[in-house]
Amino acid sequence: MIAYLAPEKFLPDLLEELKYVKSVHGNLVLTDGPLQNPVWAQNIWLDAQIIPFESITQAAKALKALGKLWAPYTIENHRRAQLIQDQLPKLRPRVINFLDPLPDNNLGAWMLLDKNTLLASPTTNSPFPLGDVQFNEDKKNPPSRAYLKLWELFTVYGIKPKKGQRVVDFGSCPGGWTWVLQTVGCEVVSIDRAPLEPHIAALPGVKFMKTNAFNVKPEDIGAIDWFFSDIICYPEKLLELVQNWQASGLCSNFVCTIKFQGKTDYETLKKFLALENVRIQHLHHNKHEVTVWIKAPSSS
Ligand SMILES: C[S@@+](CC[C@H](N)C(=O)[O-])C[C@H]1O[C@@H](n2cnc3c(N)ncnc32)[C@H](O)[C@@H]1O
Incomplete structure (x- = not known):
């Protein structure tokens, strides 16, 4: 599955253009069709998977098995999400200078669909966490x-x-x-x-x-x-x-x-x-x- 994250305030615009929509979680739209090229997506989760889990440690383990670096997207269960993120390798802020080469580590992204279900993609289309481009x-x-x-x-x-x-x-x-x-x-x-x-x-x-x-x-x-x-x-x-x-x-x-x-x-x-x-x-x-x-x- 592929998920598309709308910039703040622009979920209606993203929904207007996306096809194959399966479900919407906050500003993240999960789809079950081929890759699309929407104008209004700030981050694309290229390989989104649904993973049930029991404990925080189990969730962190599942993420670590899939990829190295992860950016969290949280809409609820914030504390639980933070406890999971704390068990993952530290994601340092990615702030670059004008015309610097882009950070080359691939970034995964994940969220909690509910207390016991992860939505996780080990690959995304941006080297910046959730597509949040930051400059000095x-x-x-x-x-x-x-x-x-x-x-x-x-x-x-x-x-x-x-x-x-x-x-x-x-x-x-x-x-x-x-x-x-x-x-x-x-x-x-x-x-x-x-x-x-x-x-x-x-x-x-x-x-x-x-x-x-x-x-x-x-x-x-x-x-x-x-x-x-x-x-x-x-x-x-x-x-x-x-x-x-x-x-x-x-x-x-x-x-x-x-x-x-x-x-x-x-x-x-x-x-x-x-x-x-x-x-x-x-x-x-x-x-x-x-x-x-x-x-x-x-x-x-
Ligand atoms: C968002 S500002 C541009 C900011 C600019 N790119 C910058 O980096 O500082 C939009 C500008 O469009 C100009 N503008 C609007 N209508 C115009 C027109 N018909 N001819 C020339 N300039 C126009 C306004 O005067 C305003 O300065």
Whole structure:
């Protein structure tokens, strides 16, 4: 069986897209079909097994027989779960630096379905406990926490422009994404209706345009290697902007945030999912929004 853990608050979104649902435990959805690729899963338990047990020691033994390192997911019986976890090898916090290699130990995950039943998967799809990606944050330079979305995309998913590439950053104020893009050596055309923080605007390689992103034509900017957008706008409008740029032939790599207000706009999300070479994921650092990336097959 395969189980999918929804990020906090997004269980309804995960349930909307998952097939073969068998049961739901807190934010964890157990399925009995083949592996799916949901937008709204922050951790996938690839080999979930149900294991009855009598004692805490027996539960810990069963887990140790299956795998080495385990992250617990608890929704009830917290004390009992803690006593089991205490008998397992210690799981140290996994906090990494931007662009560090990922921790290479595979992580299992487990939970108590009730006092005497484990749901355990010795393999998961993330080297971070329950998909909780943690960075040693930079509290000094970036002017907003939005930079963590790009840090996660670049470090965990390996989606990153190369040094010297020309990129556009739409909806860039106060400048977190522009800062990240500048730090990896890009030439950044940074566009927002509101001004950038002065220390970001002054960085070498950053050119700021104070204007409405939807009035900027691709020909005004010319050829770019990557299109970035964190604009707050209706998903439908963002799709139009991406498709305009795709049609122009002036850019083939795209990273953007689809932001939802109130209810998730599944209809437009489906249209994004239908784009060629697209991947869409609710990143750990996303709020009620998802990150889209489209990478030209030839670019590395
Ligand atoms: C979430 S903030 C972006 C944060 C930014 N990525 C960062 O790292 O600091 C969204 C931005 O979209 C901008 N925005 C909204 N509509 C816009 C438009 N039509 N044209 C340009 N910018 C727009 C807002 O001014 C706001 O600064």
